[in-house]
Amino acid sequence: MTQPATAQIPAAAPEGAADRADRIGETILDLQNISLSFGGVKALTDISFDVREHEIRAIIGPNGAGKSSMLNVINGVYTPQEGRILLQGRQFARMNPRRAAEMGIARTFQNLALFKGMSVLDNIMTGRNLRMKSGVLAQALRLGSAEREEIAHREVVENIIDFLEIQAWRKTPVGRLPYGLQKRVDLGRALAMEPRILLLDEPMAGMNIEEKQDMSRYILDVNDEYGTTIVLIEHDMGVVMDISDRVVVLDYGRKIGDGAPDEVRGNPEVVRAYLGASH
Numbered sequence: 001m002t003q004p005a006t007a008q009i010p011a012a013a014p015e016g017a018a019d020r021a022d023r024i025g026e027t028i029l030d031l032q033n034i035s036l037s038f039g040g041v042k043a044l045t046d047i048s049f050d051v052r053e054h055e056i057r058a059i060i061g062p063n064g065a066g067k068s069s070m071l072n073v074i075n076g077v078y079t080p081q082e083g084r085i086l087l088q089g090r091q092f093a094r095m096n097p098r099r100a101a102e103m104g105i106a107r108t109f110q111n112l113a114l115f116k117g118m119s120v121l122d123n124i125m126t127g128r129n130l131r132m133k134s135g136v137l138a139q140a141l142r143l144g145s146a147e148r149e150e151i152a153h154r155e156v157v158e159n160i161i162d163f164l165e166i167q168a169w170r171k172t173p174v175g176r177l178p179y180g181l182q183k184r185v186d187l188g189r190a191l192a193m194e195p196r197i198l199l200l201d202e203p204m205a206g207m208n209i210e211e212k213q214d215m216s217r218y219i220l221d222v223n224d225e226y227g228t229t230i231v232l233i234e235h236d237m238g239v240v241m242d243i244s245d246r247v248v249v250l251d252y253g254r255k256i257g258d259g260a261p262d263e264v265r266g267n268p269e270v271v272r273a274y275l276g277a278s279h
């Protein structure tokens, strides 16, 4: 059964949005006329939007709207047939995951990409891989420079563990943690890359209300304290409207809305898409 749009699109003003608005900078990521098809299926049609430095930018839309595809275009997993990506002023017809990571894009996954048998500490440490200079052999032999490097990396990881308040589970295998905490560890792994842009794929999926509130606070804190630009996909409209500076709305692979939460909430096409949606 469908619910009235007002029930799905809450009217709460974004908390702290005015403060953050002062800190939002120039465009850091610009998607221009992106089209992506899988065989006969058009996942994205002529989508353009930009992301500004230090912004929290949400991508929303009903099931199958193209949100995950858009995130996969940004981090180079999918190559669009048309359009271009401008990242920090450099133009790309195609991105690839390694280049995206080297240019400071990190990502969390809807279906967690953690090593369940490894500890919280070691999982977050995997996020440092790209930044490690010394090879596996030097580290295994604990050669001087490799040891110093590992100590420095561990310090970054310990700071992230403190920041996310997961000290009590540092040595616990991730598979033994409740789902909400595993999501927090996945965020920690992405933060360990010290990203400039963080892509969050449904960070609150499967969480209870309390876990959602915690995760919202961590996202806002990452944005504030680390200055990280955040692009997030989220189904929970309440969360999106509360924490986002601007929202892009997709429906059937097309952009039907783009603006501040209040503007998007009042957009008749967006209301129609959500009234017609089954979730």
Ligand SMILES: Nc1ncnc2c1ncn2[C@@H]1O[C@H](COP(=O)(O)OP(=O)(O)OP(=O)(O)O)[C@@H](O)[C@H]1O
Pocket (backbone or CB within 6 Å): 038, 041, 042, 043, 061, 062, 063, 064, 065, 066, 067, 068, 069, 070
């Ligand atoms: N790898 C793929 N191969 C074929 N079709 C795909 C692939 N990935 C996505 N699609 C199709 O592209 C369209 C957009 O899917 P996408 O997963 O991007 O939407 P979404 O908004 O993220 O959906 P959801 O909210 O359900 O996760 C859908 O029709 C989907 O079936």
